[in-house]
Amino acid sequence: xxxxxxxxxxxxxxxxxxxxxxxxxxxxxxxxxxxxxxxxxxxxxxxxxxxxxxxxxxxxxxxxxxxxxxxxxxxxxxxxxxxxxxxxxxxxxxxxxxxxxxxxxxxxxxxxxxxxxxxxxxxxxxxxxxxxxxxxxxxxxxxxxxxxxxxxxxxxxxxxxxxxxxxxxxxxxxxxxxxxxxxxxxxxxxxxxxxxxxxxxxxxxxxxxxxxxxxxxxxxxxxxxxxxxxxxxxxxxxxxxxxxxxxxxxxxxxxxxxxxxxxxxxxxxxxxxxxxxxxxxxxxxxxxxxxxxxxxxxxxxxxxxxxxxxxxxxxxxxxxxxxxxxxxxxxxxxxxxxxxxxxxxxxxxxxxxxxxxxxxxxxxxxxxxxxxxxxxxxxxxxxxx
Numbered sequence: 410x411x412x413x414x415x416x417x418x419x420x421x422x423x424x425x426x427x428x429x430x431x432x433x434x435x436x437x438x439x440x441x442x443x444x445x446x447x448x449x450x451x452x453x454x455x456x457x458x459x460x461x462x463x464x465x466x467x468x469x470x471x472x473x474x475x476x477x478x479x480x481x482x483x484x485x486x487x488x489x490x491x492x493x494x495x496x497x498x499x500x501x502x503x504x505x506x507x508x509x510x511x512x513x514x515x516x517x518x519x520x521x522x523x524x525x526x527x528x529x530x531x532x533x534x535x536x537x538x539x540x541x542x543x544x545x546x547x548x549x550x551x552x553x554x555x556x557x558x559x560x561x562x563x564x565x566x567x568x569x570x571x572x573x574x575x576x577x578x579x580x581x582x583x584x585x586x587x588x589x590x591x592x593x594x595x596x597x598x599x600x601x602x603x604x605x606x607x608x609x610x611x612x613x614x615x616x617x618x619x620x621x622x623x624x625x626x627x628x629x630x631x632x633x634x635x636x637x638x639x640x641x642x643x644x645x646x647x648x649x650x651x652x653x654x655x656x657x658x659x660x661x662x663x664x665x666x667x668x669x670x671x672x673x674x675x676x677x678x679x680x681x682x683x684x685x686x687x688x689x690x691x692x693x694x695x696x697x698x699x700x701x702x703x704x705x706x707x708x709x710x711x712x713x714x715x716x717x718x719x720x721x722x723x724x725x726x727x728x729x730x731x732x733x734x735x736x737x738x739x740x741x742x743x744x745x746x747x748x749x750x751x752x753x754x755x756x757x758x759x760x761x762x763x764x765x766x767x768x769x770x771x772x773x774x775x776x777x778x779x780x781x782x783x784x785x786x787x788x789x790x791x792x793x794x
Contacts, residue, residue, distance in 0.1 A: 413454035414461050414584060415632045422463070423682050424451040424617070430716040432621050434745035444746045451620055451627075453679055457635045460608050460627030462620075465582050485771045489653035490519040493575055493604055496648050496658055506571035506600070512556035513577025517549055524548055531564045557590040568596035575604040576654070578633075579624040588640045592663060601642070602660045605633070609676055610655025616791075617689045618769065619654065621717050629676065630657060637661050654770060690721075696790045697725030703763040703786070708732040710768025710775050711739050711751045718767060718790065719747065732767060733757070735778070759784040766790065 413420045426449040436442070450463035498504060507527055511520045514532030523530065530549045537553030552559045561569055572595065581587050591601075608627040611619055620627070628636075630647075637644060637659070646660040700706055700722070708715070711734035719726040733754040734740070740753045763786040764779055766772055772789065779787050 413457060413459050413632075414626055415459045415628075415636050416454060416457040418454055418456035420452045420454045420459075420461070421679050422450050423453045423679055424620070424686055426450060426620070426720075429622065430720055430746050432716050433623065433713045435739065435742045435751075436745045438741065438743055438750065442743075442746060442748055446746075447622065449620075449622065453682055454632070455678055457632045458608070458629035458676055459632035459635075460629070462622070462625050464622075465625045484774070485653060487518065489650060489656065490522070490575065492650050492653065493602075493658060494519060494522045497573075497602065500646050500660060508565045508567060508569045508571070510556075510559075510561070510569045510572045511574065512559075512572070513574045513580070514551075519573075519575060520549060529565060531559075531561075531569070533559050555587075557587050561594060568594075569599055570596075571600050571602070573602040573604075576606070576656070578603055578605045578628065579626050582625055584626055584636060585639070588636060592640055592642065597663050600660065600662050602658065603633070604650075604656050604658045606654040607649065607657035608632075610649070610651065610657075612677060612682060612685055614655060615685055615689045615692070616655070616769075617686055618714065618717050618721055621714065628657070631676065633657070633659060652773060693721045693723070693790065696788065697722055699788050700725040700728050700765060703728060703788075705761060705785075706730065706763045706765060706788075708749070708767035709754070709764045709779060710734060710766065710771055711736070711742075711744075712768035712770065714770070715767050716744060716746055718769065722790065729765065733764075754782065757782075761785055763788065 411419060428446040429449040430444070430446045447464060451460060452463060453460050504523070506523075508529050509520070509523055510531045510533060511517070512533040514520055514534045515536070517532045520530050520532050531552060532549055533552045533554060533556050535553065535555060537551050539553070550564050552564070572591065578584060605628055606619065606624065608629040611617075611627065634644060641663055642661040643664040644659055644661050648658045650656040650658065706728045708729050709732070711732045715732070729749060731750045731752050734751050735754065737753065739751045742751050743749060759782040762784050764784040766775060766779075766787065766789045768775055769791060772791065776787070
């Protein structure tokens with residue numbers, strides 16, 4: 410790997426992540442554990458501020474029936490969807506779109522909120538490729554394809570007037586190709602909205618646990634603006650959601666011609682990121698020390714990303730007895746690659762238990778929940794001092 414996926418300039422390896430585990434899959438207790446992993450590395454472009462992975466997982470290996478994330482089933486994701494929709498309604502008070510496409514629509518939680526008497530809705534997502542996960546909703550059309558292979562004329566008499574995606578761009582292997590194809594398939598009047606985890610916020614918060622196999626590209630504000638500029642679009646609005654993956658929402662429209670002349674400078678250097686990562690590693694080491702001092706340590710929050718948190722915490726994680734989670738659908742399950750049972754916290758006496766916060770992206774909500782349970786200690790990996 411030698412070039413940036415956004416600007417084409419040389420990139421450099423910043424972080425080695427050997428044998429990084431996969432995330433997002435659970436198993437029944439009687440199913441065998443699968444500890445398969447893959448060597449990974451994080452690269453950074455000092456020219457435009459873009460980050461990307463050295464190796465990419467094949468979509469068919471990740472987004473299958475055992476990949477359980479669904480927007481409507483996650484309180485955090487529902488909150489993020491609502492934030493996104495509310496921002497759209499503020500930015501477009503009349504919301505006068507009649508042909509709306511969401512790519513990477515997941516279970517169409519966000520798309521359903523845009524229903525209207527004269528509105529035609531199309532959800533595009535590879536999870537519907539085999540139709541097994543087809544949603545029961547006659548008002549939403551479904552395409553089980555990638556967005557660049559979706560023929561809009563099969564669903565609309567005219568070009569879509571609004572196309573959006575939430576937390577999808579970071580999964581796309583070749584963003585320049587996809588955006589250029591998407592823009593070529595739509596009219597000059599089409600408005601686009603994109604939401605994705607922002608690398609600037611990840612680095613500011615030191616959340617290196619958010620680097621994992623499914624997110625191939627890590628857009629800074631500068632690198633995404635560069636992507637849009639080169640594709641012939643201009644930004645007309647933006648907003649940040651600091652509480653959901655440090656997300657950036659960007660609304661764009663075409664401006665008629667590609668210039669590609671403007672340079673967007675990276676906010677950080679490779680050395681800055683290396684220093685930040687060293688601090689993160691020290692934070693994980695300190696957290697491990699707190700964990701090792703406990704004789705009754707339990708996790709709270711069966712997050713999809715838990716295998717990556719374990720990866721960074723190392724051997725200290727073996728002290729956990731099991732994971733509590735309020736989602737009844739997860740009770741009794743185990744992670745595909747962890748020998749940790751997920752249990753309901755109901756009717757449990759927490760007064761003599763130490764709790765490790767294991768769903769870091771839901772930490773604000775979970776801290777309130779844990780306060781009501783009154784455990785002996787709460788260990789937050791992001792703030793253990």
